[in-house]
Structure formats: C-alpha cells, structure tokens
Amino acid sequence: MAKGRVSIVVERCKACGFCVEFCPSHVLALSSAFNSKGYHPPHVVHPEKCSGCDLCGMYCPDFAICASKVVDPAKKVDAAVVQARNQTKTETAKLDAAKEGGK
Ligand code: SF4
Ligand code: SF4
Numbered sequence: 001m002a003k004g005r006v007s008i009v010v011e012r013c014k015a016c017g018f019c020v021e022f023c024p025s026h027v028l029a030l031s032s033a034f035n036s037k038g039y040h041p042p043h044v045v046h047p048e049k050c051s052g053c054d055l056c057g058m059y060c061p062d063f064a065i066c067a068s069k070v071v072d073p074a075k076k077v078d079a080a081v082v083q084a085r086n087q088t089k090t091e092t093a094k095l096d097a098a099k100e101g102g103k
Contacts, residue, residue: 004052004067006044012064013041019056019065025049028056 006027013035019042020028027050031043042065044050052069060066 001070001072002048002050002052003070004050004054005070006047006050006056006065006067008041008043009064010035010041011037012062013039014062014064015039015041016061017042018059018061022059023056024053025051 014037015030017030020030025046027044027046028042029045030040032040033043035041042056050067052067054067057063057066
C-alpha cells in the first residue's frame with residue numbers, strides 16, 4: 001500500500017519539472033498531455049512508491065501539486081484504542097486522586 005497520495009491541479013501547472021526532479025522516489029513524470037495553457041503537467045507513474053513526503057508540493061512554485069500521508073485504517077484503529085486506554089487511565093487517576101483528597 002502506498003504511504004502517500006498526490007493531488008495535481010493540472011491547470012495551474014507550468015511544467016517547470018521541479019516536482020519530477022526533486023521527488024526522491026521517482027513517482028512523477030511529465031505527461032505527454034497538454035493543459036489548457038499548453039503545458040505538460042506531471043502525472044503519477046509509480047503511485048506505490050509515494051511516501052507522502054510532500055517535497056513535490058514544497059518545490060512547486062505554482063501550488064499545482066501537493067501530497068499527503070495515507071493513514072493505514074488498521075493503524076488508525078490502533079491509535080484510537082491507545083487514545084481510549086490513555087483517557088481511561090487519566091480518568092482513573094483523577095478519580096483516585098479525588099478519593100485520596102476526600103480522606
Ligand atoms: S509526496 Fe514525496 S514521494 Fe510522493 S510524489 Fe511527492 S515528492 Fe514524491
Ligand atoms: S513543480 Fe508545479 S508547476 Fe512545476 S511541473 Fe510540477 S506541478 Fe507543474
């Protein structure tokens with residue numbers, strides 16, 4: 001499963017190629033298609049390699065591309081369970097402290 005997902009706003013792109021050049025995982029390539037301004041925007045050629053680092057987005061001078069991390073649904077559930085456990089521990093500690101204070 002890819003760790004990142006890329007979004008491209010094709011019409012903003014001026015085909016400078018920075019996103020393609022600076023992507024450490026070689027996820028992108030300039031497309032042979034044109035946008036309405038006559039530029040070749042990037043497209044994703046290796047989606048499985050994307051880490052979601054968003055370097056492409058940071059280098060794009062035209063805010064035409066951005067990426068985000070993909071959250072593994074299983075890990076999301078794990079994180080929710082951990083959060084719920086921690087909350088329970090905190091609540092228990094508060095109750096214990098209240099009991100101690102009441103003595
Ligand atoms: S998020 Fe990172 S790995 Fe993915 S396409 Fe952009 S620069 Fe490449
Ligand atoms: S960096 Fe931005 S403007 Fe340059 S090719 Fe990539 S998407 Fe297009």
